[in-house]
Amino acid sequence: xxxxxxxxxxxxxxxxxxxxxxxxxxxxxxxxxxxxxxxxxxxxxxxxxxxxxxxxxxxxxxxxxxxxxxxxxxxxxxxxxxxxxxxxxxxxxxxxxxxxxxxxxxxxxxxxxxxxxxxxxxxxxxxxxxxxxxxxxxxxxxxxxxxxxxxx
Amino acid sequence: xxxxxxxxxxxxxxxxxxxxxxxxxxxxxxx
Numbered sequence: 001x002x003x004x005x006x007x008x009x010x011x012x013x014x015x016x017x018x019x020x021x022x023x024x025x026x027x028x029x030x031x032x033x034x035x036x037x038x039x040x041x042x043x044x045x046x047x048x049x050x051x052x053x054x055x056x057x058x059x060x061x062x063x064x065x066x067x068x069x070x071x072x073x074x075x076x077x078x079x080x081x082x083x084x085x086x087x088x089x090x091x092x093x094x095x096x097x098x099x100x101x102x103x104x105x106x107x108x109x110x111x112x113x114x115x116x117x118x119x120x121x122x123x124x125x126x127x128x129x130x131x132x133x134x135x136x137x138x139x140x141x142x143x144x145x146x147x148x149x150x151x152x
Numbered sequence: 153x154x155x156x157x158x159x160x161x162x163x164x165x166x167x168x169x170x171x172x173x174x175x176x177x178x179x180x181x182x183x
Contacts, residue, residue: 001180012155019176022164023157026179031161037179046175048168050161069176076174 001041001059008062014069019045045072053079067097071106083113104138107131111144125150 005011015021024031026040035044035052045054054072074089090110093102111127114120124147131141132148157178158164168175 001178006155009153012153015155015176016153018174020164020168020171020173021155021157021176021178022161023159023178023180024161026181028179032179035177035179040179040181042179044175044177044179046168046177048165048172048174050165050175073174 005060005062005065008065011062011065014066018069018073045069045076047076047080063097064100064102067093067100067102067106070097071102071109074106074109078109078113081116083117087113087117098134104131104135104140107135108140108144121150 006015026032026037026042031037035042039057041058043056043060044052046052053076056068056072060068070089070093074086074093077083077086077089087110090106090113093100093106094110097103107130108127111123111130115123124144128141128144128147128150131138131144135141158167161177164175164177167173
């Protein structure tokens with residue numbers, strides 16, 4: 001991450017604008033066990049109370065790290081819950097990074113968030129249709145499989 | 153321009169509260 005992802009100008013700018021970045025050695029006697037760190041890199045997104053909402057393990061290319069971080073931010077707001085704000089972050093991934101590995105999960109979470117907001121099952125069916133047409137090999141199509149039965 | 157990582161967890165949490173931002177916590181292996 002130090003050699004490729006973090007020096008990338010877009011990544012640096014994104015992290016600086018959106019986060020307070022903290023770096024801790026995985027061997028830290030207090031924080032390592034507290035956050036159950038078993039491997040590096042482990043990249044966690046926490047709210048300002050220090051509560052974890054998202055975790056990723058392993059290396060990311062710069063062009064994948066930004067959508068991964070957007071997904072994590074969206075999950076923070078999904079959990080709060082501030083679903084409209086969560087939707088806006090998931091939508092950024094589907095619009096700006098549709099080819100990223102994070103896009104299928106963003107499609108799923110955006111649709112679920114919309115369904116929780118308006119209780120319209122069409123949002124769930126749309127998840128299935130979108131994943132089937134755009135990301136047919138994604139595991140998220142499997143997770144959305146029951147929604148295909150919701151077609152009106 | 154580079155990322156200005158904070159090396160103290162408590163300091164980072166305090167700054168996140170002051171600036172109303174989320175925290176990116178990177179556990180790394182320096183070796």
